[in-house]
Amino acid sequence: MAKTAQIDVKDNDLLGALRDLFRAVLAQDAIQAILVPRRLPMKNGVMPTLITDPEQLDGADPLAPAFPINGAKVVSRLTRKASGGKVAAVMRPCEIRAFIELVKLNQGRTEDLVIIGVDCLGAYRNTDYTRWVGDDMDEATRKFVTGVLGGGGGAADGVDLAPACQVCEQPVPRGADIAVGLFGMDTDKRVLLEALTPAGEALSEGLRYKKADPPLPRRKEIDRLVAERTAARDTMFAETHEATDSLEKLTGYLANCVNCYNCRVACPVCYCRECVFVTDVFDHEPVQYLRWADQKGLIKMPTDTVFYHITRLAHMSTACVGCGQCSNACPNDIPVMELFRSIAHRTQLGFEYEAGRSLEEKPPLSEFREEEYPEVVGI
Amino acid sequence: MNDFEPAIVAFFCNWCTYTAADLAGTSRLAYPPNVKIIRVMCSGMVDPKYVIKAFLGGADGVLVSGCNPGDCHYINGNYKARRRIKLLKEILPQFGFEPRRLRLTWIAASDGVLLAETVQELVVQLKELGPSEAKLKMVI
Ligand code: SF4
Ligand code: SF4
Numbered sequence: 001m002a003k004t005a006q007i008d009v010k011d012n013d014l015l016g017a018l019r020d021l022f023r024a025v026l027a028q029d030a031i032q033a034i035l036v037p038r039r040l041p042m043k044n045g046v047m048p049t050l051i052t053d054p055e056q057l058d059g060a061d062p063l064a065p066a067f068p069i070n071g072a073k074v075v076s077r078l079t080r081k082a083s084g085g086k087v088a089a090v091m092r093p094c095e096i097r098a099f100i101e102l103v104k105l106n107q108g109r110t111e112d113l114v115i116i117g118v119d120c121l122g123a124y125r126n127t128d129y130t131r132w133v134g135d136d137m138d139e140a141t142r143k144f145v146t147g148v149l150g151g152g153g154g155a156a157d158g159v160d161l162a163p164a165c166q167v168c169e170q171p172v173p174r175g176a177d178i179a180v181g182l183f184g185m186d187t188d189k190r191v192l193l194e195a196l197t198p199a200g201e202a203l204s205e206g207l208r209y210k211k212a213d214p215p216l217p218r219r220k221e222i223d224r225l226v227a228e229r230t231a232a233r234d235t236m237f238a239e240t241h242e243a244t245d246s247l248e249k250l251t252g253y254l255a256n257c258v259n260c261y262n263c264r265v266a267c268p269v270c271y272c273r274e275c276v277f278v279t280d281v282f283d284h285e286p287v288q289y290l291r292w293a294d295q296k297g298l299i300k301m302p303t304d305t306v307f308y309h310i311t312r313l314a315h316m317s318t319a320c321v322g323c324g325q326c327s328n329a330c331p332n333d334i335p336v337m338e339l340f341r342s343i344a345h346r347t348q349l350g351f352e353y354e355a356g357r358s359l360e361e362k363p364p365l366s367e368f369r370e371e372e373y374p375e376v377v378g379i
Numbered sequence: 380m381n382d383f384e385p386a387i388v389a390f391f392c393n394w395c396t397y398t399a400a401d402l403a404g405t406s407r408l409a410y411p412p413n414v415k416i417i418r419v420m421c422s423g424m425v426d427p428k429y430v431i432k433a434f435l436g437g438a439d440g441v442l443v444s445g446c447n448p449g450d451c452h453y454i455n456g457n458y459k460a461r462r463r464i465k466l467l468k469e470i471l472p473q474f475g476f477e478p479r480r481l482r483l484t485w486i487a488a489s490d491g492v493l494l495a496e497t498v499q500e501l502v503v504q505l506k507e508l509g510p511s512e513a514k515l516k517m518v519i
Contacts, residue, residue: 246475247512251519300519307435313470314427350469368458373465377483379500
């Protein structure tokens with residue numbers, strides 16, 4: 001089979017065609033299990049599930065606008081050591097990018113993994129999805145998919161894509177082994193299957209779909225979407241920069257932060273096993289608080305809020321993939337994704353690095369050269 | 380602004396710059412008392428959060444100083460330090476920090492004169508810049 005093939009969609013049932021694909025993948029001798037977003041049996045929610053029983057794939061729903069967690073963290077758990085079997089993981093592009101960062105930090109392995117990427121249609125905020133979805137989940141996903149692929153955008157019933165998805169300029173899964181193409185396809189009839197790596201080629205050979213070239217409108221549609229999103233992203237960068245370009249503004253931006261550290265827990269690339277901010281390093285002596293208060297007449301409690309956020313940036317801004325889970329997790333609706341992505345964008349430019357771009361490029365803080373960055377040295 | 384005396388937090392490597400500071404002292408070379416020197420075993424152990432903390436705590440300048448390229452006691456700690464300073468110089472200015480407040484220098488153990496000149500020059504520059512924002516404003 002060639003590198004690209006076509007999957008026929010029967011009876012306008014796109015989700016059905018994807019479930020058939022997943023069943024075919026799971027039926028391969030080499031694959032022990034498949035990790036895929038699935039509707040939960042007990043409630044109308046969607047979560048990543050690890051499936052070995054092909055019948056359970058009936059509930060698989062990778063197109064629902066639900067993005068409860070960044071799956072890179074789950075795949076990292078699954079692949080940290082050899083499990084004796086191979087897993088296929090259905091992932092969004094930003095999950096793949098985050099996973100690539102984790103692999104480079106030795107927190108995941110690609111050896112026993114096949115990544116199935118799907119063109120990302122975006123997702124709602126967690127709380128929005130739960131409120132929006134209702135009991136007819138088939139209908140909910142169908143309505144969303146038709147809206148996005150029909151050119152009507154992701155908004156439905158007054159709910160819109162999460163801010164991170166609205167500014168995502170990488171909706172096509174580059175780092176996957178095999179990728180399912182939806183953009184620019186006549187998805188009532190067919191979708192594209194692309195093998196992007198040797199592992200992907202080996203897998204798709206066994207699937208026996210018929211060879212086909214990507215249709216011409218696909219490239220155009222992707223270019224259009226990427227241009228639109230890039231423009232939205234740059235506007236977001238400019239607005240965020242304007243809102244945080246002094247320490248005083250930054251403290252205002254973060255004023256509602258309660259140091260719950262949810263943004264760190266939700267972040268797929270905040271890689272420390274134990275965050276220093278929850279260790280006894282930050283169990284300050286009571287007398288210390290009094291001294292600090294005395295210096296300025298007042299301090300906000302809990303302390304170290306800006307310190308936490310800038311330190312987190314020092315750790316993850318070379319690796320931020322813009323997934324928006326930080327904002328998803330914030331109980332106080334602080335637009336942290338906007339802040340982290342904006343800062344990360346410039347940091348990554350500064351190191352000529354792009355998070356999730358390739359497994360080969362080393363993370364900026366894990367290498368160095370003898371002669372470099374002369375501009376940062378000297379008085 | 381003339382009576383403004385900048386506070387500088389200085390992280391000096393034990394093997395070179397700290398020794399240079401010692402030498403400057405014993406040779407009675409005058410350098411301004413604005414620096415609060417923290418001796419570290421290597422410039423490569425200056426975690427970015429030490430620098431961030433110093434600034435948020437009101438330091439007007441931070442000086443990290445280690446051995447010349449090729450001379451690191453631990454082979455390459457100074458190269459790591461340079462990457463970290465580069466990282467901080469990407470992040471902090473986005474929040475309005477004047478990049479000149481954060482400096483990295485290489486000063487050998489025998490170079491007491493260079494040490495004294497470096498500190499003098501930094502004090503002059505920081506006086507021009509005035510007090511840091513963190514010193515003047517409430518930081519949460
Ligand atoms: S900082 Fe936010 S947007 Fe960036 S990778 Fe982490 S959770 Fe995703
Ligand atoms: S999730 Fe929100 S409130 Fe919690 S630490 Fe992060 S920014 Fe602060």
